[in-house]
Amino acid sequence: MSGPQMERREFLKFSLAAGGGLLIGFSLPEADMLATAQAQSATVFMPNAFVRIGTDDRVTVIVNHSEMGQGVYTALPMLLAEELDADWNKVGFESAPVDPKYNHPVFGMQITGGSSSVWSAFEQFRKAGAAARAMLIAAAAQQWNANPATLRTDSGAVFDGTNRKLTYGQLAEAAAKMTPPTEVALKDPKTFKLIGKPVKRLDTSEKVNGKAVFGIDVKMPGMLAAVVARPPIFGATMKSFDDSRARSMPGVRKIVAVPSGVAVIADSFWQAKMARESLHIDWDDSAMHTFSTSQMMQQFREQAKSPGTRVRREGDPDTAFSQAAKKIEAVYEFPYLPHAMMEPLNCAVDLRADSCEIWTGTQFQTVDRANAAKIAGLPPEKVQIHTTYLGGGFGRRANPQSDFVVEAVHVAKAVGAPVKVVWTREDDMQGGWYRPAFLHAIAGGIDSSGNAVSWRSRLVGQSIFAGTMFESLMKGKEYDPASVEGVDDLPYAIPNLAVESHKADVKVPVQWWRSVGHSHTGFATECFIDELATLAQKDPYQFRRALLPKHPRHLAVLDLAAQKAGWGKPLSKGRGRGIAVHFAFESYNAQVAEVSVEDGKIRVHRIVSAVDCGHYVNPGIIAAQLEGGAIFGASAALFQELTFENGRLQQTNFHTFPMMRMNECPEIETHIVESNEKSGGIGEPGVPCTAPAIANATFAATGKRIRKLPIRMTEAV
Amino acid sequence: MVSFSVNKRRVNLDVDPSTPLLWALRENLGLTGTKYGCGIAQCGACTVHLNGEAIRSCVAPVSRAAGKEVTTIEGLSSDLSHPLQRAWIAEDVPQCGYCQSGQLMSAALLLREKPQPTDEDIDEAMTGNICRCGTYPRIRKAIHRAAGMMAKGEAR
Ligand code: FES
Ligand code: FES
Numbered sequence: 001m002s003g004p005q006m007e008r009r010e011f012l013k014f015s016l017a018a019g020g021g022l023l024i025g026f027s028l029p030e031a032d033m034l035a036t037a038q039a040q041s042a043t044v045f046m047p048n049a050f051v052r053i054g055t056d057d058r059v060t061v062i063v064n065h066s067e068m069g070q071g072v073y074t075a076l077p078m079l080l081a082e083e084l085d086a087d088w089n090k091v092g093f094e095s096a097p098v099d100p101k102y103n104h105p106v107f108g109m110q111i112t113g114g115s116s117s118v119w120s121a122f123e124q125f126r127k128a129g130a131a132a133r134a135m136l137i138a139a140a141a142q143q144w145n146a147n148p149a150t151l152r153t154d155s156g157a158v159f160d161g162t163n164r165k166l167t168y169g170q171l172a173e174a175a176a177k178m179t180p181p182t183e184v185a186l187k188d189p190k191t192f193k194l195i196g197k198p199v200k201r202l203d204t205s206e207k208v209n210g211k212a213v214f215g216i217d218v219k220m221p222g223m224l225a226a227v228v229a230r231p232p233i234f235g236a237t238m239k240s241f242d243d244s245r246a247r248s249m250p251g252v253r254k255i256v257a258v259p260s261g262v263a264v265i266a267d268s269f270w271q272a273k274m275a276r277e278s279l280h281i282d283w284d285d286s287a288m289h290t291f292s293t294s295q296m297m298q299q300f301r302e303q304a305k306s307p308g309t310r311v312r313r314e315g316d317p318d319t320a321f322s323q324a325a326k327k328i329e330a331v332y333e334f335p336y337l338p339h340a341m342m343e344p345l346n347c348a349v350d351l352r353a354d355s356c357e358i359w360t361g362t363q364f365q366t367v368d369r370a371n372a373a374k375i376a377g378l379p380p381e382k383v384q385i386h387t388t389y390l391g392g393g394f395g396r397r398a399n400p401q402s403d404f405v406v407e408a409v410h411v412a413k414a415v416g417a418p419v420k421v422v423w424t425r426e427d428d429m430q431g432g433w434y435r436p437a438f439l440h441a442i443a444g445g446i447d448s449s450g451n452a453v454s455w456r457s458r459l460v461g462q463s464i465f466a467g468t469m470f471e472s473l474m475k476g477k478e479y480d481p482a483s484v485e486g487v488d489d490l491p492y493a494i495p496n497l498a499v500e501s502h503k504a505d506v507k508v509p510v511q512w513w514r515s516v517g518h519s520h521t522g523f524a525t526e527c528f529i530d531e532l533a534t535l536a537q538k539d540p541y542q543f544r545r546a547l548l549p550k551h552p553r554h555l556a557v558l559d560l561a562a563q564k565a566g567w568g569k570p571l572s573k574g575r576g577r578g579i580a581v582h583f584a585f586e587s588y589n590a591q592v593a594e595v596s597v598e599d600g601k602i603r604v605h606r607i608v609s610a611v612d613c614g615h616y617v618n619p620g621i622i623a624a625q626l627e628g629g630a631i632f633g634a635s636a637a638l639f640q641e642l643t644f645e646n647g648r649l650q651q652t653n654f655h656t657f658p659m660m661r662m663n664e665c666p667e668i669e670t671h672i673v674e675s676n677e678k679s680g681g682i683g684e685p686g687v688p689c690t691a692p693a694i695a696n697a698t699f700a701a702t703g704k705r706i707r708k709l710p711i712r713m714t715e716a717v
Numbered sequence: 718m719v720s721f722s723v724n725k726r727r728v729n730l731d732v733d734p735s736t737p738l739l740w741a742l743r744e745n746l747g748l749t750g751t752k753y754g755c756g757i758a759q760c761g762a763c764t765v766h767l768n769g770e771a772i773r774s775c776v777a778p779v780s781r782a783a784g785k786e787v788t789t790i791e792g793l794s795s796d797l798s799h800p801l802q803r804a805w806i807a808e809d810v811p812q813c814g815y816c817q818s819g820q821l822m823s824a825a826l827l828l829r830e831k832p833q834p835t836d837e838d839i840d841e842a843m844t845g846n847i848c849r850c851g852t853y854p855r856i857r858k859a860i861h862r863a864a865g866m867m868a869k870g871e872a873r
Contacts, residue, residue, distance in 0.1 A: 069812030069850045114736040200809055207814030208802045209748015210790035214815060217749035225744070250733060270740040271733075342762065342815040343756055391752070391815030392849050402776045620809055624855070630814055631851025654759035654847060663840035665853040 010218065014601035045172035047135050047180055049101045050128040051080055053596075057156055057169035059080055059086045061093050061125075064102035064110060065117040066363050067203060068341075068393035069628070070683040071621035072117045074201045076125050078617055079118075082194045083129035083187060086168070093202055095387040098365040109173035109366035113398050113512070115381060115585035115681020118617055122679050123186070130184035132175075140166050148263050189676070190616070198620035203389075211426040211595035215361040215388045216422060218348040225269040226411050227276050227427070230261040234271060234432060235287035235507050236335030246275040253417075255279070258410040260403070265415045265684035269422050288507055289647040293437065296506060296644075297333060299459040304331065304441035309457050309478040311488050315496035320454035324445020326535050327454075330528055332442070333518040333708040334461075335641030337435040338659065343391020344428035344599055348420035351376055356383040359420075360405060361390030361400035367469070371402035375409040387424040394632075397513040400468035402449040424650045434642060435513030436462040436504075438483075439526035444494075444683075450536030452547060454496040457487050457524065462504045464512055479503070482512065486521030486688065491554055492529060492547040508644075513555055514632060515687040518584040522688025523695070523709065526580035530696045531705065540696065541567050541579050553612050557590040560610035560671050565592035574598075575605065578696025580689040586680030587613040588673075591630065591667075593693035597702050598714040604634055604666040604694055624680050626670040629686025635660040637691035639710050721782040723748065724792030734780035738772075739763045741779040742789060748783075750790035752820045754847065761846030764819040765789045771826040790818035793825060800871065804863035812850035820846050824860050833864050853858055 045053040052060045061077035073093045096102040102110050105120050133153055140158035141148040143166065147284050157167045157695050168175075189195070206212040231237070240260050243255040251271030255264050262281055266272035321327060347360040349372075356376040362368050365385050373380040390397055395402075408421040430571065438461035445454045463480035466472050474480065479501035488499050513519060533543035541562050548554050558581045562568075571577060574596045581590040590640070594606040609626045616622055639658040643650045651657040695706035704716035723746060728764045730745050734807045737756075742748045742765070751774060754762030760775040766788040767781070793799045799807070801824050804810075811817045820843065827842035834839055834842070839857055848856070 067813075069814070071812075095839075200806065201811075204806045204809060204811055205797055207811040207817050208790075208805045208821060209793070209797055210748070210818050212814050213749070214752075216753065219747065219749075268736075268740065268744045270736050270744070300838070340849060342760070342813065342847070343752070344754075376858060389815075390813060392813045394849075422753075425757075526844075622811065624735065624852070627854050628851035631853065654755050655759055659847045659849060660851070660853075661845075661847060662843040662853045662856070665851075668854050 008137065023530070045109050045176045047132045047175070048128045050125060051084070051132050053168050053175070055169045055172050057087070057090050057167050059084065059091045059156070059168070061091060062096045062098040063093050063119070064114040066095070066387050066390055066393065066397070068112065068361070068363065068390035070117070070396070070625060071201060072112070072616065073203045073437045074199065075118050075617045075621060076121050077202060078194045078199055079121060079125035081127045083194055084133045085127070085153035085155065088194060088199065090156055091202070098369045098385045103366065105678055111366065111398060112363040112393070113395065115587070115684040119586060119679040119681065126171040126186050126365070127184055129393050130186055131181055134181045134184055135175045135178040136168055136171050138178040139171045143174060153571060168714060169457065195617050196619070199618055201621070212389050214343050214391045215348065215359060216343055216346045216391070218359040218388060218420060219349065220350055220418045223348065223420055224265050224267060224415060225272050226265040226415070226419050226421045227269065227272045227424065228258065228263045228407060228411070228421060229276050229279055229281055230260045230431065231283055232429065233283070233285040233288050236283040238324060239282040240282040241282065246278040249275040249278060254415050256414040258407060258414060260407045260410070262314060263414060263421070265411065265419060273424065285647060286660045289666065291647045292645050293336070293643045296437065297416065297439065300439035300504060301331065303460045303502045303504070304439055304458045311479055311484050311499040311501050313498045317454050317456045317496040317498040319447050320496035321456065324453055325448040327443065327445035328531055328535050329441070329443045330531060330705070332440040332524040332527065334438040334523070335643065336437045336508060337513055337636060337640055338429050338642060339392070339396035340429060340659070341390070341392030341394060341395040341396060344583060345404040345423040345431065346420060347404050348418070349408045350418040351412040351414035354378070354382060356409065356667040357386065358383065358405060358408070359386045360640065361388045361393070361397055362405065363390070363393050363395070364402065367400065368402040368405045371406050372409045375406055375413065382607055384520040385505065394514040395516070396433060398510035399511065400470060403433070421704025425654070429648070429657060430649050432509035434508065435519055436510040437462065438520040438689035440520065442524060442528045444532050446532060446536045450538055452492065452494045452532050452536070455490070455494045456498040456500070458500045458502065459483060460502040460504055461488070462506050462508070462510045464510055464516070482517050484521065485517040487525055488583065489583070490525055491551045491583065492544070494547065495548060512657035515584060515684040518582065518684070518688040519636070522580070522582040522584070523692045524581060526689065526692035527695050527706065529697065530578070530692070544579070544581060553588045554583060556586045556673055557581060557610045557612050560673060561590035561592050561608050563580055564610065564671055565594070565608040567592060570665055574701060576697045576700025576702070578693045578698065578700055580696065582688045584685045584688055586678070587682060589685045589689050591689035591693040592699040593690070595694060595697040595701055597698060597713060602638060602698055602711060602713070604638070606667045606669070607634070607690065607693065608669045608671070609686060609689070610671040610673065611682070611685065612675055613682050613685065614677040615673050615679045616672060617679070622672055624672040625682045626686040627668045628691045629684070630668050631660050631665060633687045634666070634694060637694045637709060637711055641710050719779050719783050721785050721787055723787045724789060732777065732779060737775050737785070738765070738777045738779045738782055739774035742774065742787070748789050748791055752815055752818055754816065755756045759847070760816070761819040761823060762816050764822040764846065766822060766826065771823055786862060790821060793821060799825070800863040800866045801859070803829065804859040804866065807862060808853050808855045808859040810855040810859050812852055816846060816848045820848065820856055824856070824863070827860065828864060828867065832867055
């Protein structure tokens with residue numbers, strides 16, 4: 001993979017957020033699976049890469065972003081259907097193959113990340129629809145011998161002045177012979193019929209009857225199943241293995257060393273997993289066998305005592321701090337976090353002499369293809385990736401090394417048959433590529449009238465980009481923009497400001513995790529501004545307002561959330577409210593949380609989330625993403641951490657790594673600001689504010705500050 | 718050989734009787750609507766009905782199903798007509814969708830036992846089902862909606 005063509009600005013934005021048994025009397029739905037991506041009935045008109053229209057009036061939108069729950073299989077077809085004037089009831093979708101024509105228009109490769117799908121497709125998909133519409137009109141004009149300018153379109157048909165009608169299906173054949181327009185006019189947003197409406201998702205039916213095909217459901221004729229025994233400690237290498245018992249277990253076809261560990265290939269997953277348990281592997285784990293996260297954090301604290309690489313500096317923060325009337329210093333700590341998508345990683349590969357077909361739920365098709373091609377020994381064009389539904393992504397399925405894809409190609413190569421590698425939950429959780437652990441040391445001061453006069457943030461944590469194909473894109477920068485995003489653009493008007501970054505040299509593989517750097521910078525900045533407000537004896541909402549004179553969009557969401565949450569109104573005894581506002585992925589979010597604490601346990605009763613994501617496409621999906629984002633953020637705030645001792649990860653599955661559940665889930669209210677600004681993201685922006693809003697509410701309820709996640713009242717100060 | 722019925726069809730499987738029902742359904746019977754999420758009865762993604770009782774199929778050996786009736790998501794209805802499926806569509810519940818088969822199977826049992834569930838009933842019945850995407854608020858609404866539909870006699 002050569003360096004993708006990205007401008008620096010884009011690069012910054014890019015910090016994305018990636019059977020053995022005999023069967024009697026039942027037929028396997030293999031063909032079913034393979035057919036889902038090929039509902040190409042009667043296609044005759046494909047004016048561009050993004051849409052096909054059949055004589056049966058079906059409009060199929062080819063979507064170049066992966067559906068991982070965020071709604072792209074609905075939102076992107078809406079954009080195209082709007083300009084096409086399609087009949088929404090006849091619109092379907094299909095996942096795009098890997099091809100440069102499906103590259104992200106800004107990132108220059110096929111990728112789903114950075115909460116960028118809608119804004120990057122906003123014009124692209126509309127233009128594709130408008131071009132198709134122009135050709136359908138041209139075809140109708142020819143048939144009726146009419147002036148195209150006198151024709152109109154509505155609900156999948158062209159009409160003339162006398163209301164004569166030809167449906168798109170009837171016109172498809174003729175339209176295919178028309179010359180595609182070089183330029184198309186787009187609709188005036190005031191006339192939108194679909195964009196901006198809470199249109200129901202197109203993918204719900206097959207997600208409520210078990211028919212939706214995720215990577216883990218893929219089945220090919222003759223396919224084997226594999227699991228891989230991977231090192232118990234990061235950086236460990238295999239010295240030798242004894243498979244004498246495992247080899248003789250039922251269904252086992254082959255046991256073989258692959259670069260990532262030892263692959264056990266069997267007729268079924270369960271047989272492979274059972275056989276893996278009987279393997280004896282001797283690992284050399286000397287690289288990290290003494291590693292512990294508590295020691296690492298101690299080191300981070302030491303590092304934070306000295307100045308780091310300058311990221312941002314305004315005024316004279318040191319003098320201002322020393323001369324401040326009142327000052328405060330706080331250290332915030334954040335653990336490693338796994339993405340823990342509901343569907344564990346998996347990848348199915350059919351490798352032949354001159355082709356390689358891959359079925360998986362990936363966010364990173366171009367990179368996966370390039371990495372797979374190297375292992376397969378084929379040119380990238382001979383590798384095809386069939387993107388299935390993703391049972392959650394959150395960034396994990398956009399791995400710069402394509403770890404789960406590359407490994408599966410190695411296994412396919414070794415076994416010489418179609419094979420699906422499935423990760424158990426334990427494999428997935430222990431497999432690395434986590435949200436990096438971070439430490440923020442912040443010092444700030446106020447003057448005698450309670451105005452914030454100085455702020456200095458020092459961050460310590462691993463770089464996500466270092467050591468990956470993206471490192472070169474840092475262009476000699478001494479710090480990783482993905483580490484400091486969200487504090488390097490702190491919006492508060494504080495005259496003396498410094499942001500410094502320290503790199504941490506730790507060998508735990510890290511990666512973007514839903515909201516990336518904002519997942520910790522949002523917490524540290526919004527908790528510390530709250531601490532400054534307390535120091536100034538001011539209301540935390542009003543204190544923020546006064547510091548945002550030049551940020552009307554921050555203010556608008558802050559005001560909206562505060563107003564809807566009833567900020568300032570009395571609460572029942574024992575409850576507290578907390579507020580937070582943050583800009584990320586081109587969108588503005590503010591949240592107010594309401595909590596109480598009983599027996600040291602926090603109960604979140606209510607979250608009000610307000611967003612300004614610019615010109616929005618589907619408010620129903622936006623609400624769902626804000627709800628999901630808040631729950632994702634609350635899970636991290638209340639329960640989640642990965643810890644290492646003696647090099648070993650202490651958490652393995654959901655009993656040691658809890659998720660928020662139904663009985664713990666607060667009431668969540670969402671509000672969207674009407675806006676004609678450029679569209680922003682929505683998958684990630686709803687995450688960063690939840691944890692600080694909860695922590696600030698906890699302070700309001702108990703008088704105790706939270707400086708470490710997950711929240712433990714015993715550690716509150 | 719293990720014999721049982723799945724979605725009202727008889728099946729005979731020549732499979733190690735200790736194989737979890739989940740994997741027998743998914744790999745031997747091709748019923749992939751039932752999902753694997755944790756394998757240790759923590760997430761509910763694998764929930765199916767065994768003789769009308771909701772079980773975690775990831776920890777139930779297939780032998781436990783012998784002679785019994787198993788219902789999976791594929792058997793909830795053949796045409797999306799189950800009130801829960803209709804309510805799930807109306808409330809746009811699924812995001813990634815991976816947990817939803819299990820959510821629906823847990824909810825189906827809840828409604829059979831408590832046709833008008835309270836929020837507390839929903840908490841109790843649904844707390845074993847994790848949704849990483851955070852669809853809980855919509856699941857709650859959809860269960861109430863389905864209960865309403867059933868009360869009005871709009872569905873079986
Ligand atoms: S897979 Fe059975 S409960 Fe999680
Ligand atoms: S919808 Fe994704 S895990 Fe529930």
